[in-house]
Amino acid sequence: xxxxxxxxxxxxxxxxxxxxxxxxxxxxxxxxxxxxxxxxxxxxxxxxxxxxxxxxxxxxxxxxxxxxxxxxxxxxxxxxxxxxxxxxxxxxxxxxxxxxxxxxxxxxxxxxxxxxxxxxxxxxxxxxxxxxxxxxxxxxxxxxxxxxxxxxxxxxxxxxxxxxxxxxxxxxxxxxxxxxxxxxxxxxxxxxxxxxxxxxxxxxxxxxxxxxxxxxxxxxxxxxxxxxxxxxxxxxxxxxxxxxxxxxxxxxxxxxxxxxxxxxxxxxxxxxxxxxxxxxxxxxxxxxxxxxxxxxxxxxxxxxxxxxxxxxxxxxxxxxxxxxxxxxxxxxxxxxxxxxxxxxxxxxxxxxxxxxxxxxxxxxxxxxxxxxxxxxxxxxxxxxxxxxxxxxxxxxxxxxxxxxxxxxxxxxxxxxxxxxxxxxxxxxxxxxxxxxxxxxxxxxx
Amino acid sequence: xxxxxxxxxxxxxxxxxxxxxxxxxxxxxxxxxxxxxxxxxxxxxxxxxxxxxxxxxxxxxxxxxxxxxxxxxxxxxxxxxxxxxxxxxxxxxxxxxxxxxxxxxxxxxxxxxxxxxxxxxxxxxxxxxxxxxxxxxxxxxxxxxxxxxxxxxxxxxxxxxxxxxxxxxxxxxxxxxxxxxxxxxxxxxxxxxxxxxxxxxxxxxxxxxxxxxxxxxxxxxxxxxxxxxxxxxxxxxxxxxxxxxxxxxxxxxxxxxxxxxxxxxxxxxxxxxxxxxxxxxxxxxxxxxxxxxxxxxxxxxxxxxxxxxxxxxxxxxxxxxxxxxxxxxxxxxxxxxxxxxxxxxxxxxxxxxxxxxxxxxxxxxxxxxxxxxxxxxxxxxxxxxxxxxxxxxxxxxxxxxxxxxxxxxxxxxxxxxxxxxxxxxxxxxxxxxxxxxxxxxxxxx
Numbered sequence: 063x064x065x066x067x068x069x070x071x072x073x074x075x076x077x078x079x080x081x082x083x084x085x086x087x088x089x090x091x092x093x094x095x096x097x098x099x100x101x102x103x104x105x106x107x108x109x110x111x112x113x114x115x116x117x118x119x120x121x122x123x124x125x126x127x128x129x130x131x132x133x134x135x136x137x138x139x140x141x142x143x144x145x146x147x148x149x150x151x152x153x154x155x156x157x158x159x160x161x162x163x164x165x166x167x168x169x170x171x172x173x174x175x176x177x178x179x180x181x182x183x184x185x186x187x188x189x190x191x192x193x194x195x196x197x198x199x200x201x202x203x204x205x206x207x208x209x210x211x212x213x214x215x216x217x218x219x220x221x222x223x224x225x226x227x228x229x230x231x232x233x234x235x236x237x238x239x240x241x242x243x244x245x246x247x248x249x250x251x252x253x254x255x256x257x258x259x260x261x262x263x264x265x266x267x268x269x270x271x272x273x274x275x276x277x278x279x280x281x282x283x284x285x286x287x288x289x290x291x292x293x294x295x296x297x298x299x300x301x302x303x304x305x306x307x308x309x310x311x312x313x314x315x316x317x318x319x320x321x322x323x324x325x326x327x328x329x330x331x332x333x334x335x336x337x338x339x340x341x342x343x344x345x346x347x348x349x350x351x352x353x354x355x356x357x358x359x360x361x362x363x364x365x366x367x368x369x370x371x372x373x374x375x376x377x378x379x380x381x382x383x384x385x386x387x388x389x390x391x392x393x394x395x396x397x398x399x400x401x402x403x404x405x406x407x408x409x410x411x412x413x414x415x416x417x418x419x420x421x422x423x424x425x426x427x428x429x430x431x432x433x434x435x436x437x438x439x440x441x442x443x444x445x446x447x448x449x450x451x452x453x454x455x456x457x458x459x460x461x462x463x464x465x466x467x468x469x470x471x472x473x474x475x476x477x478x479x480x481x482x483x484x485x486x487x488x489x490x491x492x493x494x495x496x497x498x499x500x501x502x503x504x505x506x507x
Numbered sequence: 508x509x510x511x512x513x514x515x516x517x518x519x520x521x522x523x524x525x526x527x528x529x530x531x532x533x534x535x536x537x538x539x540x541x542x543x544x545x546x547x548x549x550x551x552x553x554x555x556x557x558x559x560x561x562x563x564x565x566x567x568x569x570x571x572x573x574x575x576x577x578x579x580x581x582x583x584x585x586x587x588x589x590x591x592x593x594x595x596x597x598x599x600x601x602x603x604x605x606x607x608x609x610x611x612x613x614x615x616x617x618x619x620x621x622x623x624x625x626x627x628x629x630x631x632x633x634x635x636x637x638x639x640x641x642x643x644x645x646x647x648x649x650x651x652x653x654x655x656x657x658x659x660x661x662x663x664x665x666x667x668x669x670x671x672x673x674x675x676x677x678x679x680x681x682x683x684x685x686x687x688x689x690x691x692x693x694x695x696x697x698x699x700x701x702x703x704x705x706x707x708x709x710x711x712x713x714x715x716x717x718x719x720x721x722x723x724x725x726x727x728x729x730x731x732x733x734x735x736x737x738x739x740x741x742x743x744x745x746x747x748x749x750x751x752x753x754x755x756x757x758x759x760x761x762x763x764x765x766x767x768x769x770x771x772x773x774x775x776x777x778x779x780x781x782x783x784x785x786x787x788x789x790x791x792x793x794x795x796x797x798x799x800x801x802x803x804x805x806x807x808x809x810x811x812x813x814x815x816x817x818x819x820x821x822x823x824x825x826x827x828x829x830x831x832x833x834x835x836x837x838x839x840x841x842x843x844x845x846x847x848x849x850x851x852x853x854x855x856x857x858x859x860x861x862x863x864x865x866x867x868x869x870x871x872x873x874x875x876x877x878x879x880x881x882x883x884x885x886x887x888x889x890x891x892x893x894x895x896x897x898x899x900x901x902x903x904x905x906x907x908x909x910x911x912x913x914x915x916x917x918x919x920x921x922x923x924x925x926x927x928x929x930x931x932x933x934x935x936x937x938x939x940x941x942x943x944x945x946x947x948x949x950x951x952x
Contacts, residue, residue, distance in 0.1 A: 106928065123937075242729075385927045457903075458902075487838055
């Protein structure tokens with residue numbers, strides 16, 4: 063039976079980054095990565111297949127990485143793990159022995175139990191080339207697309223599907239606003255207005271009751287009784303962890319139905335590690351279970367896994383939750399707790415906000431507004447979160463906010479933050495949004 | 508005699524931000540700002556007057572800020588400070604009493620003692636509307652411009668003056684590369700190649716011996732004997748602190764010939780504060796004197812001054828040194844110590860570098876390369892500095908690096924940094940430059 067020092071199950075971000083990191087830290091170890099997919103996709107790039115990027119094959123993860131890092135890749139499906147024997151078996155009948163194992167099986171889009179959801183032309187954004195190609199082909203003959211769910215996936219798909227296609231796109235969202243689980247209401251309203259300007263219809267506080275039609279979906283009926291014309295329906299509801307294999311192997315499952323891990327990313331079997339969407343996460347702020355499922359935290363966890371496989375070198379302090387989206391020319395980004403999330407967790411808070419042009423003087427080209435909103439704990443002054451809307455450079459500024467959160471900086475620290483400013487690149491040192499938002503908060507602490 | 512709670516001398520960044528911050532922290536205090544200039548200029552915007560922005564009046568600091576913050580502004584020149592009586596007198600014969608005083612008199616461009624430097628058509632980039640307008644008018648009839656000094660000011664002026672003008676622009680730099688005091692050699696070489704592509708001639712390791720001509724300069728003679736044709740010469744040599752007033756008042760002057768201050772930004776007279784280019788700075792890293800003269804540190808110091816005027820609330824931990832420039836579509840940014848500066852300070856160091864496309868997948872629009880180079884202390888693993896070249900979003904990513912430095916994060920901390928990534932905004936979570944550069948360093952520590 064073949065034996066590897068490290069076997070990694072899963073070829074998306076968690077798997078790939080575990081493999082690269084393991085190689086960097088342990089140059090002599092043999093590494094095998096097993097994945098089901100012939101072609102692994104950039105997960106966060108999937109919405110862009112349907113507009114900006116334009117084809118499924120332009121959204122593949124780069125395969126040369128594996129050769130470069132001397133990682134063997136096998137296209138197959140692991141069907142069983144025997145933790146006692148440290149042995150795996152696969153759908154194609156292979157068997158192999160591992161010293162350390164990484165489970166990075168990811169997640170699957172949720173298909174909600176709505177009547178009619180099994181009709182043709184209902185798509186869920188699965189990380190599967192054929193499924194995505196089918197949706198892309200269908201869009202060529204679609205006049206009316208209904209998107210169920212106005213979270214990140216829903217709004218990004220809506221925006222991309224609308225691009226360079228004369229089709230009607232409607233988003234149906236249960237909550238009062240799109241993106242409401244990600245941002246505070248003020249940002250959601252701005253994001254909705256950008257989507258509306260781009261010709262997307264938004265129906266909020268609305269529930270889908272049934273998908274109507276014969277074989278093919280042709281209408282979406284809402285709980286309100288309203289019926290929406292639909293040649294195609296996209297489900298952007300969220301994702302559920304893929305833990306079939308872990309359960310079968312008897313590994314412990316945690317409160318969010320993901321694989322339970324300790325702070326070193328070890329599962330209930332110390333030789334089996336897990337990372338990414340299939341793995342339990344805890345909040346950086348209070349250690350409570352977190353439902354976050356995203357590529358960037360998966361890569362962070364995978365860097366812990368890869369480093370820890372043969373010697374414990376790193377610990378996971380919990381997820382801060384840093385993410386962004388781009389709608390038209392606008393960036394919407396968040397790090398840590400929103401105002402609402404902080405209140406729900408029982409924090410006493412203070413808010414600081416600052417808006418400024420992203421260049422200086424204002425007559426510089428590409429000058430756009432950018433607004434920063436920061437949430438601090440009252441009393442301690444420690445930063446809990448930040449949200450940015452406006453210019454695209456907010457996509458990197460949010461990472462400065464993330465660093466402030468990780469280091470538990472106070473509003474006073476951030477008010478005297480040492481930023482670099484430059485006329486063609488940022489706001490002026492006088493009105494720089496991050497420090498001015500902090501200064502606004504300081505005087506309320 | 509009129510009495511104010513706070514009087515601020517100087518209307519550039521240090522003065523303006525001191526005034527705004529004082530108002531935020533002390534809503535009831537009376538504040539007077541006295542400045543010489545009818546129109547105060549955005550200092551870092553000055554090079555852009557000569558290209559992108561196109562006129563001097565589009566580069567004024569926003570005056571409505573003063574009304575909004577209830578700050579009285581007086582256009583006059585303070586000629587004497589009497590620290591004992593806490594009294595000021597001005598060129599126009601005014602006298603007034605202060606409770607707290609801020610001196611933010613800034614700096615003046617260095618005019619080196621080169622023979623012929625007093626000829627007509629030799630300009631120095633003074634923060635003076637008439638001087639800048641004269642240079643702008645002269646450029647209309649200039650065929651050959653020679654810029655002496657290839658630091659930030661020199662290269663930004665060169666790039667802007669060349670824009671939309673059919674003129675020959677030459678930079679003469681004493682050191683082996685332009686920007687050598689700011690960046691490591693590898694970045695300097697990239698920056699020089701961008702300037703050359705844009706049609707700018709660069710003469711390095713060359714010293715100007717004499718400016719030739721009758722009344723008007725018409726040639727620049729180098730120490731090598733070479734003569735350069737020149738209708739106009741621009742001096743981008745650096746700046747010297749403006750401390751005339753401080754010296755007259757008997758305030759202590761420090762090792763870089765600037766006003767000495769303690770960590771609360773108080774001068775040798777506890778009721779007189781100073782900030783900005785006229786003020787001594789110490790390095791964040793070793794507390795040694797620093798020559799840094801820039802708008803962003805001036806604003807940081809001014810936020811300490813404004814908060815401390817009537818009660819000590821903040822302390823200055825020393826300057827990290829964070830700055831950037833944009834040449835064509837490229838950003839060049841630095842935070843903290845370069846590799847060379849760290850070695851000069853006696854650190855044992857480890858370097859980590861990572862380059863990646865600034866979008867993901869690589870087929871996304873606006874995809875550009877961005878490279879991050881990080882400097883860590885060997886052994887402790889603490890970050891000492893970072894440099895970024897490539898895509899413009901580096902202008903904000905450098906501020907995440909600044910936050911890492913301020914908090915003395917280690918390479919291991921940064922390797923598991925929790926960044927937000929998004930296809931249209933950043934590199935992918937797999938290849939994100941900041942964490943990959945740190946990971947490269949970790950394995951060498």
